[in-house]
Amino acid sequence: MVTARGLSASIGTFALGPLDLDIAAGTHAALLGPSGAGKSTLLRALAGLVRASGEVILGGRSSAGLPPEQRPIGWVPQGGGLFPHLSARANVALVRAADAPAAEELLERVGAGALADRFPASLSGGETLRVALARALGRRPAVLLLDEPLAAIDRPGREPLLRLLAGLARDGATVLHVTHDAEQALAVAGWLGVLDAGRLVASGPPDVLLSAPLPETASRALGAENLLAGVFQPAPGGLSTFRGARIELAVAGELAGPGYASFPRAAVSVSRRLQGDTSVRNQLATRVRSIDRAPSSAVLLLENGLAATLTVAALEALALEPGADIVAEVKATAVRPLLRLH
């Protein structure tokens, strides 16, 4: 369990918070935000590595003001932070709690049993992460803090590690996982927070949070993508149907199960009436809710929860005003499906 009330910290000119956090025990929480949003600072404040004010309760224990070594945390810093002078086994043994399993067994549990005698310099990014996880788990932490765990790992290598991360909370730990990668976060998270410029701009279970449009600040912090929660079902013709709260989309690929659909705002095109001959499968009749004009382009927020970017010229050619009936089109291949791993 992680609870924070009025948590704030400042490093140089950067100010974090004040912010409140409520993450239930046994939850895998992902904290998303662009670089510089304060994600690492928040983790360091929770770990007691930076001076912070406000209340912090970790695993039921009030931790504000405690030095880092007295907080019930498992620490996996960016890059793993293995001590280079110690073997994998010695890294784990150095901080292992007296009642925790032996170092070899901890390594075994994260699939790193064969690495016990290796030194950090000879480990790949994924191997380093496994050893760092074993080391953190050896403290029997109430809260596991992960800073960009998959940042140094290429896409093909991520899948097994994501499954490993998704399994941590199933084993009863509360995980707080900081990342700038929405796909990574959504694959494993049961709670999602969006941090922007030191403030928590959205938080909650991701399927609830993403069944309605995100607040604009949060949406921008996530790269201004359309991001929707829903369920995938296989459909004929190598397609799947994605059912969200207010929208149904055809998606390329055979997919089944709960997940998320994500596509850029620029991938949504807008017209006044239904097209006849077109390759576009997703023609969605809806209305313009609001228009946010910028000098060269405009963001349209639609009644069905989608957002589209248009040039100002297109906006004028279509004579769009709030309330106008339109058809929004999204190519099935433009939708990136993301299945939940947890």
Next chain:
Amino acid sequence: MIALALLSLRIATLACLMDVAVGLPLAHLLARGRFRGRRAVEVVLMTPLVLPPTVTGFLLLLLFGRYGLLGTPLRLATGLSVPFTTAAAVLAASVVAFPLFLRTARAAIESVADAHVANARALGLGPWETAFRVTLPLAARGLWAGAALAFGRAIGEFGATLMLAGDIPGETRTLSLAVFDAAASGDDRFAGVLSLLLLAVSLAVLGLAALLERRRW
């Protein structure tokens, strides 16, 4: 000559051990501590590096002499007197060699990434455990290099030793003092042999230090 070399070795080793014992905590404090007057403390501790050894020796003599600031209480408490003993030779050598160890050790400890220290704390190690299990082991090569330099300086020490410990055969006459004695009495051959020996020691020590100071992590 063997007795001479062994005495020098003993004095330099003890001096080096004293430097490490006193210098290690100070180097850690200077490298990791954040307190007012850190620079001032460092300047004072570094003075033997640039002060003429005779002056260092003279100041030590004032400090540890029969009526000195430290000599008086020591004499009253234990009846012992430092000057002109083997202990004085050790003290002189260790004070003169101290800055070399301190400076090298401080640099070695400073070169350990802050992140390693922070990670150790967040992983549950207290400040002492962090120092002994993480910081110092990571700085080990630099610490050994500093000890080697201090040993090399201690074994060659002349001026401060002469001032504080004199030139007593079998007690305070080290190799470097013996070189002076031999040359002064016209025995160039013996002076040459001893000089060669000291040159070999110096080269070995510097070579070792250079080898150790190569970055490993």
